[in-house]
Amino acid sequence: MNPVSETYVSNHPQPNHIFPLDFESVQDVVPDSHTWNSPLNMFNIDESSKHVIRSVALPVIDLDDPNALELLGDACQTWGVFQVMNHGVPLNLIKNIESESRRLFSLPTEQKLKAVRLPGEVSGYGLAHISKFFPKKMWSESFCILGSPVEQARKLWPDQDEADYSKFCEVIEEYRNEMKKLSERLMCLMLSSLGINTEDPNWTGSSSTGEQKDTLSLLQLNSYPVCPDPNRAMGLGPHTDSPFFTVVHQTGPGLHVHRNQVGWVEVPPLQNALTIHIGDLFTVLSNGRFMSCVHRAAVNQTRHRLSVVYLHGPPMDVKVSPLMKLVDPDHPPLYRSVTWKEFLDIKAKNFDKALDQLIQTVELGEDGKYIA
Numbered sequence: 001m002n003p004v005s006e007t008y009v010s011n012h013p014q015p016n017h018i019f020p021l022d023f024e025s026v027q028d029v030v031p032d033s034h035t036w037n038s039p040l041n042m043f044n045i046d047e048s049s050k051h052v053i054r055s056v057a058l059p060v061i062d063l064d065d066p067n068a069l070e071l072l073g074d075a076c077q078t079w080g081v082f083q084v085m086n087h088g089v090p091l092n093l094i095k096n097i098e099s100e101s102r103r104l105f106s107l108p109t110e111q112k113l114k115a116v117r118l119p120g121e122v123s124g125y126g127l128a129h130i131s132k133f134f135p136k137k138m139w140s141e142s143f144c145i146l147g148s149p150v151e152q153a154r155k156l157w158p159d160q161d162e163a164d165y166s167k168f169c170e171v172i173e174e175y176r177n178e179m180k181k182l183s184e185r186l187m188c189l190m191l192s193s194l195g196i197n198t199e200d201p202n203w204t205g206s207s208s209t210g211e212q213k214d215t216l217s218l219l220q221l222n223s224y225p226v227c228p229d230p231n232r233a234m235g236l237g238p239h240t241d242s243p244f245f246t247v248v249h250q251t252g253p254g255l256h257v258h259r260n261q262v263g264w265v266e267v268p269p270l271q272n273a274l275t276i277h278i279g280d281l282f283t284v285l286s287n288g289r290f291m292s293c294v295h296r297a298a299v300n301q302t303r304h305r306l307s308v309v310y311l312h313g314p315p316m317d318v319k320v321s322p323l324m325k326l327v328d329p330d331h332p333p334l335y336r337s338v339t340w341k342e343f344l345d346i347k348a349k350n351f352d353k354a355l356d357q358l359i360q361t362v363e364l365g366e367d368g369k370y371i372a
């Protein structure tokens with residue numbers, strides 16, 4: 001652990017999976033704590049080949065294309081990941097969030113630790129939330145923002161004049177608004193591709209009180225510093241995202257998605273494209289038609305890579321179940337209903353097998369068909 005973290009920890013006991021390596025003082029070797037050399041045996045992925053495929057083209061969907069709906073449905077069913085062009089998010093806003101992230105991560109470690117994510121909290125600076133599921137540390141640092149960024153930003157830029165944190169907050173809020181708009185549009189398209197009409201107020205399932213609540217939106221900024229030996233380190237271990245889907249902006253190559261029978265495929269950092277990953281809750285909602293996509297982030301020796309991840313999910317306590325329209329005598333409900341909150345608890349205990357825990361067996365009639 002780096003000296004700043006050490007001092008901090010001795011005063012505030014913390015689990016060690018929150019603190020990133022002190023990248024400011026990284027030498028020319030990857031420490032043992034960060035060396036990924038044993039097979040993970042997660043997600044039933046065959047790890048015999050380290051090869052990353054660059055020749056297989058991932059679906060790229062132009063939202064202005066008249067066939068966008070069909071292409072998008074196809075991409076969700078076959079890949080669980082796709083890239084969108086003409087998404088309507090202003091390019092200068094994307095550049096701005098990139099430079100604000102860069103400004104944040106280039107603060108001295110000591111400063112970033114002032115906004116460290118406390119145990120049990122979602123927002124703040126630290127290792128990615130999923131680090132606790134892996135035996136080795138990741139070559140990255142992240143900053144998670146749930147709700148207003150103001151409180152966190154004040155910790156990062158405390159004594160200076162307002163300009164420092166207000167610029168950051170402005171850009172975050174603006175980006176979040178654009179992401180919300182785009183996500184709602186994508187959600188409608190994805191559901192339409194399944195024959196679901198989102199005008200129906202109950203399409204996400206029902207909350208305990210029956211009232212409509214806001215969907216939850218969360219931003220995570222990731223930073224992957226240059227690494228002296230990228231083959232031995234991991235930026236972000238293999239995982240699926242838990243919400244309905246995530247929208248990712250990356251500044252350079254490093255994102256890999258896994259496809260069965262194919263292997264790890266690189267997601268190219270196309271100019272002006274955003275990457276969408278189907279998450280676990282969409283798998284439940286779509287009754288297994290759209291499977292969440294396993295992905296990871298690699299690091300490199302020359303370029304500091306950044307990514308910005310927006311999570312689009314339901315309110316934490318709203319039950320998500322397979323949509324009624326996707327359940328019929330030939331398609332029984334595969335998963336039991338679950339709230340995002342319950343699902344995160346399940347995932348905390350069964351990281352790569354969380355969805356399997358929701359699989360239910362239903363009684364079938366004599367003809368082998370499901371009776372609703």
Ligand SMILES: C=C1C[C@]23C[C@H]1CC[C@H]2[C@@]12CCC[C@@](C)(C(=O)O1)[C@H]2[C@@H]3C(=O)O
Nearest residue numbers: 122128129130220239240241242243309
């Ligand atoms: C509400 C959530 C969803 C979490 C856990 C918890 C708080 C932060 C979320 C993320 C944000 C970034 C990707 C992810 C994979 C991560 O590492 O932290 C997400 C994870 C999940 O989708 O499970």
Ligand SMILES: O=C(O)CCC(=O)C(=O)O
Nearest residue numbers: 220222250255297307309
């Ligand atoms: O850095 C990336 O490209 C991916 C980040 C990611 O998957 C995540 O934060 O969940």
Ligand SMILES: [Fe+2]
Nearest residue numbers: 239240241295
């Ligand atoms: Fe992810």
